Amino acid sequence: MRAELPPGSATFPAAGSDVRAAAQREVVSTCDQLKLVLERHKGKRSGAERPRERETRADQARERRSQHPGEMQVRGLFLLLVLILMAVAAEAGKNKKDKVKKTGSECEDWRWGPCTPNSKDCGVGYREGTCKEETKRLKCKIPCNWKKEFGADCKYKFESWGGCDAATGLKARSGTLKKALYNAECQETIQVTKPCSPKTKSKVKARKGKGKD
Numbered sequence: 001m002r003a004e005l006p007p008g009s010a011t012f013p014a015a016g017s018d019v020r021a022a023a024q025r026e027v028v029s030t031c032d033q034l035k036l037v038l039e040r041h042k043g044k045r046s047g048a049e050r051p052r053e054r055e056t057r058a059d060q061a062r063e064r065r066s067q068h069p070g071e072m073q074v075r076g077l078f079l080l081l082v083l084i085l086m087a088v089a090a091e092a093g094k095n096k097k098d099k100v101k102k103t104g105s106e107c108e109d110w111r112w113g114p115c116t117p118n119s120k121d122c123g124v125g126y127r128e129g130t131c132k133e134e135t136k137r138l139k140c141k142i143p144c145n146w147k148k149e150f151g152a153d154c155k156y157k158f159e160s161w162g163g164c165d166a167a168t169g170l171k172a173r174s175g176t177l178k179k180a181l182y183n184a185e186c187q188e189t190i191q192v193t194k195p196c197s198p199k200t201k202s203k204v205k206a207r208k209g210k211g212k213d
Contacts, residue, residue, distance in 0.1 A: 107134055109131055109132075110131045111129060112127050112128070112138075112182035113128045113129070114127065114151070114184065115142050115152065123141065123144060124139065125139075125140055127140045146192050146193065150187070153180060153186070154187075155177070155181070156175030156176060156177055156178060156190060160173060169195060172193045174189060175189065176188070177189070
């Protein structure tokens with residue numbers, strides 16, 4: 001029969017249970033150390049792989065550029081075109097500012113009157129222009145030769161001069177309108193005359209005298 005201990009006496013654990021507990025603690029400590037070692041090794045490996053990834057990406061970018069040189073040229077040309085357009089726009093704005101400074105006006109829809117000579121019916125004169133509430137005067141000149149009839153604002157394309165008319169002492173030719181300046185009202189076709197030269201007059205008279213003989 002099993003002997004019973006008297007009440008109040010102390011009990012001691014068996015020696016086998018202490019050994020098992022110590023072994024379990026040792027195993028847990030070893031596992032914790034292994035985890036720390038693995039985590040440190042993983043961190044070092046990931047840190048070493050980052051530069052490799054960067055190098056790989058850089059190599060891929062260089063390879064893409066080498067495979068598509070035409071695309072890079074197109075981008076370069078496009079950028080150059082944008083810069084040229086910006087420069088042209090800036091120059092145009094500068095020219096407009098300079099023009100405004102010279103004329104003192106930004107108005108563009110000017111209406112001009114005919115050239116009025118300072119004296120007689122030809123020579124130097126002026127023309128008046130209006131734009132909204134602004135007025136301006138410009139110097140002008142009406143020719144005093146055979147062009148006086150239509151002035152300098154109507155530009156014509158003329159045919160060759162005809163022969164000298166012995167009865168009038170004039171020669172004539174016709175012209176077709178090319179363009180009208182300063183809002184001038186011009187005829188579509190005109191005929192102009194001018195005096196024959198003295199040599200031509202003498203030749204015509206000589207021929208006319210021979211005809212009478």
